[in-house]
Amino acid sequence: MEFGDQHRDRSLQVLERLRTRLAQDGDRFSSVIVDNARPRPAESATGMASEQGLVVPGDNSNREFSGWDRGVETLLSRGEQPDVWLFSNDTVALNHAWSERRLERFGGEIGKLALHPGPWLFGEINDFPRSTMTPMGPLLEWVSTYCFAMNDTLRHRLGTLSPGNALLDSLVNERFEPERGVFRDHVGEAYVDFVSAWLISDDGQGVQKKRRFKWDHEWHKASPLGPENFEDLRMKARCCLSEHMLSLRARQLGADIRSPYDARNAREHIRRSLQFLADKLWEKFLLRRLRLERS
Template identity: 25%
Template sequence: MRRCGRSRQPKAIPLIVLFLEYTRGTAEVPEAPTWLFAAHAGPTLAKDSKESQRRPTGRLIEFLRNLAIFSIKDAVLIQNADVPLQADRPFRVMAGDNRDREFSGWQKALDELVKIPGLIQEDTVICFANDTFIDHYGDTYLSWFDQSGVREALCQGKAVGYVDRSLKPVSLFGLTTDRWLRTSLFFIRWAELKAALPLRLPVAESEIFSCEGESLFLDRGGADGTDLASPHLSPNLRASLDRWLWAGPVVAGEFDRVWHSAERLSDESRPRLQQKAKCILIERLLSARLLQAGVELQNVRVSSRRWGGLFALADRCQLLEPAQNFRVRAGFTAKEMKRNFKKFLGYGG
């Protein structure tokens, strides 16, 4: 694994930005030509203008500029949406592929960029982002990407982002894992990314999903006693995704979370929910492939910038995950745990 060289003045890390804007709830593929604009779309905006900062592309560039460790070699806005987009410099715009939402769009962009001689080298970092990176979770977590931590992790061949996990390991497509990168924003070098490509499922959807019943997945026994459950997904993974996407039955011993856009499972909602489930599986598979290849996931949730370094300290002492597991099993909310922890440390109410 090649590491970055050390010097008094660290060199800027070459970066390619892939930002995706997509249309939710449709699997339609844009019919526009691949490259829509040679340069940016729309009027030129001052880099610090209020209008630029409000747009996701402007917020992303502002975040990357503040991180101050990258030299942007290319920035591509992938248009999976069916409406005209406004993009700030240095973005250029290409038509995407919305069959697998952001993942098919990103894969199409990568397929195009690798054709450009000399653009992507082994140490080139790819920044993946989509238009939800500040919409659904706020922007507080962006401050957890600290300059030295991100640089060091990337130079060590790690993927960097917000890492989620399950309490128990799950299996998908022959791989077992209990953690994954949240793909709304993450960084990884090309040398490591190649182990996780392509960004698509390795089997047909008909081998995973059911067109009827009280689950999105093939998870039931046949009338003749045969097992029709998909062999590609473990039962606890299928159950947790049913819980997450349409508030299905509670999964014992697991985080009890329901998606902000969950809707009741019906004949009408099933295709939309299965499309979302497919993207979640691709997201999980990406991380599972990286972990199998020996690529560590650097979690910004334990950044030294969070809570004055307390999360980082608890993680180094191997106390963080046991505490989280205890919270779930004891039925405490995260807010209650934080309040009690602050009292224990002698500050806060």
């Protein structure tokens, strides 16, 4: 899923390397690039073929989530029925960097899970500092959705990756009003504070909130809330809700939620922790190098 093709080549380089680590004898891959910067025409769009694959106009009403739903719709309409679905947006190459070992770990775990017939959701896992009441229920952790996978069992039960625009609009304010934030008043304060600390740049209470929630970074477009950026922050808040709801909905549907760094015993925990640290250090190194090359 992309918004314009400026990051397409780099994103596809990462995903192609991941695909080669997923490939097993007899496997077949289908792919679709959804460009949310290209609105869908009134008539049904079948997409266009490019050197990188099928490119279709997107649906930006809920940004990447509605875009991914358009991609699923496209593949299903063409008679495809994947056993495993891999979803990515263009930040897979823009704000992240993948070492060869990290690609191997990611691909290896998906390959292992592919044999599991029950519903599952896979990706890097983030956790709340404590159990947090989201608008759909309590949540301890969630899967990061810049690159994640699930099997068709879960995809079918979910119906759509986006929880629906009507639900999301009932949780965020429609317009900027002084003294009011992005979220509506009935959304839990703890959840609002947690998301806002990452989303909104604030030299006052925002700094304290970041420390309290152990945020060591913020959204790359974080800025003080005002009338000029309210719509952008509002739409990003809807994406945060969608991301957290995806993991919660998956759990409610009986899904196993897994990451490439899961461990079930002391020895494995130590080994996976070292792998996680190594991958994150490599990511910092590779991102620094990529940014130097761009500059």
